Amino acid sequence: MAERIFYAMYDDDDVLKDGAKHLVSKGVKVSEVFSPFPIHGIDPIIGIKNTRLGIMAFIYGLTGLLLATIGMRYFMVVDWPMNIGGKPNFTYMDNILAFIPITFEFTVLCAAHGMAITYMLRNRTLPGIPAQNPDPRTTDDRFVMEIRLSENTKFSADDLQGMLKETGIVELDQKELK
Amino acid sequence: MEFKIANKAKMVTLVLMAVGLLSLVLGVAMNLGEHNLGQRLLANGLVNGFYFFALGLGALFFLALQYATETGWYASVKRIIEAQAGFLPYGMGLLAVVLLIITLMDGAHIYIWMDHEVVGSDSIIEGKSAYLNKPFFWIRTLIYMATYFIFLRGFKKRSLEEDKVGGTEIHFTNYRKGAVFLVFFAVFSSTSSWDWLMSIDVHWFSTLFGWYVFAGMWCSGMVVMVLTTLYLKKLGYMPKVNESHIHDLGKWVFATSFLWSYLFFSQYMLIWYANIPEETTYYIARISDFKFIYFFMFIINFAFPMLILMSRDAKRNYGILTFVGLVILAGHWLDVWIMVTAGSMGAQAKIGWIEIGMVLLVAGFFIRTLLTNLSKAPLTPVNHPFLDESIHHEI
Numbered sequence: 001m002a003e004r005i006f007y008a009m010y011d012d013d014d015v016l017k018d019g020a021k022h023l024v025s026k027g028v029k030v031s032e033v034f035s036p037f038p039i040h041g042i043d044p045i046i047g048i049k050n051t052r053l054g055i056m057a058f059i060y061g062l063t064g065l066l067l068a069t070i071g072m073r074y075f076m077v078v079d080w081p082m083n084i085g086g087k088p089n090f091t092y093m094d095n096i097l098a099f100i101p102i103t104f105e106f107t108v109l110c111a112a113h114g115m116a117i118t119y120m121l122r123n124r125t126l127p128g129i130p131a132q133n134p135d136p137r138t139t140d141d142r143f144v145m146e147i148r149l150s151e152n153t154k155f156s157a158d159d160l161q162g163m164l165k166e167t168g169i170v171e172l173d174q175k176e177l178k
Numbered sequence: 179m180e181f182k183i184a185n186k187a188k189m190v191t192l193v194l195m196a197v198g199l200l201s202l203v204l205g206v207a208m209n210l211g212e213h214n215l216g217q218r219l220l221a222n223g224l225v226n227g228f229y230f231f232a233l234g235l236g237a238l239f240f241l242a243l244q245y246a247t248e249t250g251w252y253a254s255v256k257r258i259i260e261a262q263a264g265f266l267p268y269g270m271g272l273l274a275v276v277l278l279i280i281t282l283m284d285g286a287h288i289y290i291w292m293d294h295e296v297v298g299s300d301s302i303i304e305g306k307s308a309y310l311n312k313p314f315f316w317i318r319t320l321i322y323m324a325t326y327f328i329f330l331r332g333f334k335k336r337s338l339e340e341d342k343v344g345g346t347e348i349h350f351t352n353y354r355k356g357a358v359f360l361v362f363f364a365v366f367s368s369t370s371s372w373d374w375l376m377s378i379d380v381h382w383f384s385t386l387f388g389w390y391v392f393a394g395m396w397c398s399g400m401v402v403m404v405l406t407t408l409y410l411k412k413l414g415y416m417p418k419v420n421e422s423h424i425h426d427l428g429k430w431v432f433a434t435s436f437l438w439s440y441l442f443f444s445q446y447m448l449i450w451y452a453n454i455p456e457e458t459t460y461y462i463a464r465i466s467d468f469k470f471i472y473f474f475m476f477i478i479n480f481a482f483p484m485l486i487l488m489s490r491d492a493k494r495n496y497g498i499l500t501f502v503g504l505v506i507l508a509g510h511w512l513d514v515w516i517m518v519t520a521g522s523m524g525a526q527a528k529i530g531w532i533e534i535g536m537v538l539l540v541a542g543f544f545i546r547t548l549l550t551n552l553s554k555a556p557l558t559p560v561n562h563p564f565l566d567e568s569i570h571h572e573i
Contacts, residue, residue: 040572041572050490054489054490058488085451085453086453087451087453097446097447097450097451098447098451100443100447101447
């Protein structure tokens with residue numbers, strides 16, 4: 001069956017939120033919402049799970065912490081023991097205080113960069129990747145709700161159209177995929 | 179909605195105070211004849227006087243910060259902050275009485291710079307005597323306390339007036355006064371901790387000390403706010419306070435714990451690195467006599483909230499928040515305890531019946547005062563301009 005995608009455009013985020021609530025209560029699956037800014041409370045309405053980015057941030061941070069520790073231990077203690085300010089580095093633990101700021105910075109660096117890159121990869125918004133956005137106006141002052149026919153097999157295309165039109169849309173766009 | 183103190187809470191606070199008093203009397207009886215009993219009592223009086231005073235001051239600072247930044251989300255928990263800040267006059271009273279006794283006893287071996295004989299034979303203290311002397315110490319102490327009191331009274335009065343009058347005029351007055359308070363507080367929070375705490379180790383100084391004490395005060399103040407909110411929520415008060423408010427308060431606890439740890443580490447590392455004898459004495463005194471307590475205190479104030487409160491779910495979980503909060507409160511009390519006793523009593527300081535008794539006594543009084551203050555005003559401010567925003571707070 002050919003896929004059919006509806007793009008319902010709104011000019012107010014509250015209208016979109018109410019519309020989504022209304023549609024979901026009837027059993028329609030809303031697959032995506034495009035908005036110029038985060039709409040508070042839309043995630044639970046259209047059934048988007050909590051992000052796992054935080055877990056990844058923790059893992060990236062831990063990686064940074066480990067890398068920094070291993071690196072500094074090798075540079076400053078094993079390979080070429082350094083004596084800075086009358087504090088010779090015979091063991092890592094002796095001078096651990098001096099290593100903490102760098103460990104901290106590197107942890108933050110890895111967590112921040114890891115998070116940013118993961119986020120862009122996951123959203124497919126890395127530089128050079130063509131935009132996934134259905135309409136450029138959603139980066140300005142419009143809000144678009146995406147509904148796929150294949151995910152709403154209970155309804156016919158006309159049913160969906162009719163229901164969308166009741167929710168205060170300003171424009172309805174359709175795309176057919178083969 | 180009006181808050182009424184539950185009979186159970188009345189009883190619990192009374193029992194706390196009674197047990198505390200009993201334990202204190204027991205401790206004194208057991209230690210009668212010890213040469214340092216008076217010093218121990220006064221040192222602990224200073225610890226608890228300052229610690230509970232700081233819980234109130236932390237709340238007053240936080241309130242002023244919210245005013246100065248025109249924050250919206252906090253409006254529905256504002257009365258909790260005000261009730262906590264309302265302990266300030268009692269805390270000041272306690273602290274002032276302890277300081278007065280110490281002054282009358284010429285320092286009582288706590289502030290040795292108050293002792294003429296010591297000052298005469300110590301050129302370092304003599305050099306500092308233009309700042310550290312009894313009259314100037316009291317002038318400063320009274321200025322701090324008077325300033326805090328005047329601002330607290332103003333904030334409270336306008337808050338209740340806003341309930342009746344409404345409008346935005348009071349809001350903008352609060353905005354200005356909050357900013358002015360922060361200016362005073364920025365200076366006084368540093369200088370008052372030099373006067374009351376840093377001057378115990380009179381030979382030593384650290385420019386970071388004021389911030390360090392302030393961070394500890396802010397963190398423990400935030401914990402009390404969270405615990406009070408959770409207590410009220412559990413009793414069914416404050417239906418307008420939702421998960422997001424609790425989450426935000428939890429974030430504050432998390433963030434201020436980090437601020438405190440950061441300042442602890444900064445002070446520690448710089449002194450360790452420079453390795454100048456006159457600076458390292460502070461840590462040598464603490465580490466040689468209280469190695470376990472000192473680093474244990476650091477771990478429960480830093481690693482504990484970091485690991486447990488990191489996830490979003492933990493900050494929304496009443497049980498976890500309460501548990502971590504109580505541990506942090508104990509941790510910051512230990513911090514103040516080591517600050518005062520390690521400098522004054524040295525290796526003789528220990529935690530016994532006297533210490534525990536005094537904490538329970540003052541804690542019982544603190545909780546009772548907090549609850550009484552809560553019952554004096556409606557729990558939700560009626561006409562706060564950001565109340566609507568706060569009710570719809572969602573993160």
